[in-house]
Amino acid sequence: MVGCRKSLPEHGRMKSVFISPFRFYFIFFAVSVSFCSLGGRLIYLQVFRANDFTDIASGTRKNIVTLKARRGDIVDSNGNLMATTRSVIDVGIDPQSIKVGDEDKLIKLSKILNLDPLEIVSATSKKIKKGNEYNGEFRKVRWVKLKDSVSEEVYNKVKDLDIAGVYGNYKHSRLYPGSKLASHLLGFVNKEGIAVMGTEKFADYYLKGQDGWKVSEKDGKRREMPQFRSLEVKPSDGLNVELSIDWFIQDMVEKELARIVDDYNPNGASMIVSQPATGAILAMANVPDYDPNLFNEYEISSQRNRAVTDLYEPGSTFKIVSVGGCLNEGIVNGEDIIDCSVGVLHRGQRKYRLPSDHNPLGKISVSTVVQKSSNRGAAQMGILLGPRKLYNYCKLFGFGEKTGIGIGGERIGILHQPERWDGLTITRLPMGHAVSTTPMQVHNAMATIANGGVLMKPKFINRVFDKTGKTITPFNIKPKRRVVSKNVATSLTEMLVSVVSNEGTARNAKIEGFNIAGKTGTTQKLINGKYSHKHHVGSFVGYFPAEDPEIVITVVVDEAKMKKGMLGYGGTVAAPAFKNVAEKIISYLGISPSDNSKSVASLNKIIEKTL
C-alpha cells in the first residue's frame, strides 16, 4: 500500500484530501453551532430552569396525603353508642382503564351496587371532558362516581370482581345506630362533613379532632412507596361526648309520643324528662321527628327541636309564677280566701276586668285557686303582686331568657316589659296569656319548684372523655339562682299535689302509691288574630315523688285532633301521657312510692301474693 501510494502522482494525492475552504469552514461552523446550541440548551435547562424542573419532578413523585381524624362518638349516660363514625366507600370508575371483555363483570357490578346497567355504561363512555371557562382544553376523565357511601362488605364484593379501573375512595361517615332515637338532641353531620345541629354542632369542637398528613413518594401506578416517607403527622381523633340522657327513658318517651300521634294526630308534640336537682335532661323528644342517617329525606320542619324552638302561650302551667311570687312576698298564704265570683275588681282608681273561669268557683282558698286552675284567682294574684314584681318573678323563673341548655336554635320567648303592657296584661299574664314560652322554659320553671326553689341550668352533656375513658371536660351542674324560698316551694308543691287528685284538673295523671305534683295547661291558639275555640295547645308539667322529687316531666301537645265534642285540654291529652311515661320510669329506676305502708311489703307477703 505504501509502495502503491508512493507510486501515485503528487497532484493525485493532494486531490484526495482536498476540501474547499468554504465547505470546510461551513461544516465546522455548522457542527460548532449545533454543539453550542445543545450546550446552551443544556445550561438553560440545568442551570436556569433547574429549580422549575426539580419542582415538577418532585411534584410528580411527591405524595401528600391528608390523614382524616376520626370524629368522636356520642354515648348516653350508660355508655350506649348513639352516634359513631364508620368508613364508607365512594365507588367509581376510570373510563380510560376499562378493558374490552369486562362487560359481563360490569353487569354483575350493577347488581352489587344496585344500579341500572345503563348508568355504568354511560359512566364508562364519559372519556373526555372540557375544562372550565378559564382552561377550555379537553381533558381525559379519570374518575366517574358510581355509588356514594358503600359499605365495606359491598366494596369487598366489588373488589372480588377484579374489574380494571373500578375502585373506591374511603371516607368517614356518621352512623346513628338508634335511627330516630333522640334525633333532635343528637343533630347530624351533613354530606360536607359539617355539623348542623344538636349535640353534633354544640360539641363539634371536641368531636371533630385534628387531621394529620404524610409526605412520601408514589410509583408509576400512583401507589405509595413507604420507604420514601419523609414526614408523617398522625391525626388526632376527636374526643367522645357522654350525654345525660338515658336511651331507655328516651325510648319510653318516643313511644308515648308515637301513641299521641296515633290517637290525636297533633301538629306537633314535645316531651322533656329531667332530674330537678341536677338539671340533667334524661330524655327530650318531639314529633314530627326524623332519622339523622337519612336527614335529607325529611322536611326541614321535622328537624326542628320544638322543645326549645317553638313558642306557645303556656296557659295555666304559668300560674305557678304568680302564686309562687305572692307566697314568696308574703302577700298571701295557702289558706287565704280569694273571691272568684266577681268579674270586675276595683283597686284605687283602677278597674280591672277579670277573666272568666270555666265553672263558677265562688270564694276559694289560694290552694283551691291552684287546684281548680282558677283564671280569676290567678289574675287577682297578679294584681296583688303588681306589674313590676310580677315581671320580676317571670324573669326569675327564667321566662324571657334562654335556659342556657346550649342546643342550637333555642328561643328566648316573648315577655314584654311592664311599660309596654296594656290594661289587660296584669290580669292575663298570671294565667299564662300575653307571654310566649318554649316547653323547655316551662319545664325549667316547674323544675325550680321541684328543686326547692333553686333554678338550675339545664344540661344534656355529662362529660367529654378520651378513648381511654378519662374525663377531659366535665359538665358540672350549675345552680343559677334562688327564685322562691324552700318553704314556698314546699307549699306550692302541696298545692300542686292537690291538682293531681280526684278534685283537681289532672286526675288522669294520678299514679297509685305516689304523690304527683303537677299543673295542667290549655291555651287557645291565635288563628287569624282571634283566639280559636277549636285549636288548643294542651300541656302538663309535673314531678314525683312530691316529697322528694326525682323526675320532672313536661308534655306539650299542639293542636290535638279530638273526637267530636271533645277538646284537647292538657288534662285530657297531656296528663295521661305523663302518667304512662312516669309509671315506666318508676319501674325502670326503681323509685320508691310515697306511701310506704302500701308498697314496702315484707318478703313473706310478696311470696304469698306471687305464689
Add this chain to the structure above:
Amino acid sequence: MKSRKKYLDSRVLTLMSIALILVFGVGAISIVWLRMEISSVAKNCGRLEGQSEVIGREVHELRGQKSKSLRPSALAVMVKGRLEVPGVSNTYHVSESELDNVLSDNYYFDGRLQEKFAGTR
C-alpha cells in the same frame, strides 16, 4: 535487589488496589442491599398499616351494628310477649330490715320459692 524491591512494590500496589476495590465494592453492594432491605421492611410496614386500618374499620362497623341491634326498640321486639318492665302495681319494695332477715341464717326459706325463682322457669 532492585528488581526484587520493584516486584514487592508492585505486589503491594496490587493488593492495595484489590483491597480498595473490595472495600468499595462490598460497601456499595452493602448499601444497595441495605436500601433493598429498608424498602422491603417499609413495604411490610405499609402493608401492616393497611391491615390495621381495615381491622379498625371493621371494629367501628361492628360497634355500630352491635349498638343498632341493642337499641331499646330492637330489644323490646326480641322479648315481646315474654318480658317487659313490671308496672307500678307489680313492683314491691323490700325494706332494709327485711333484706337483713333474708340474709340471716334464721330466716325461713320456702323451697317452692327457690324452685320458682331460681331459674327453673
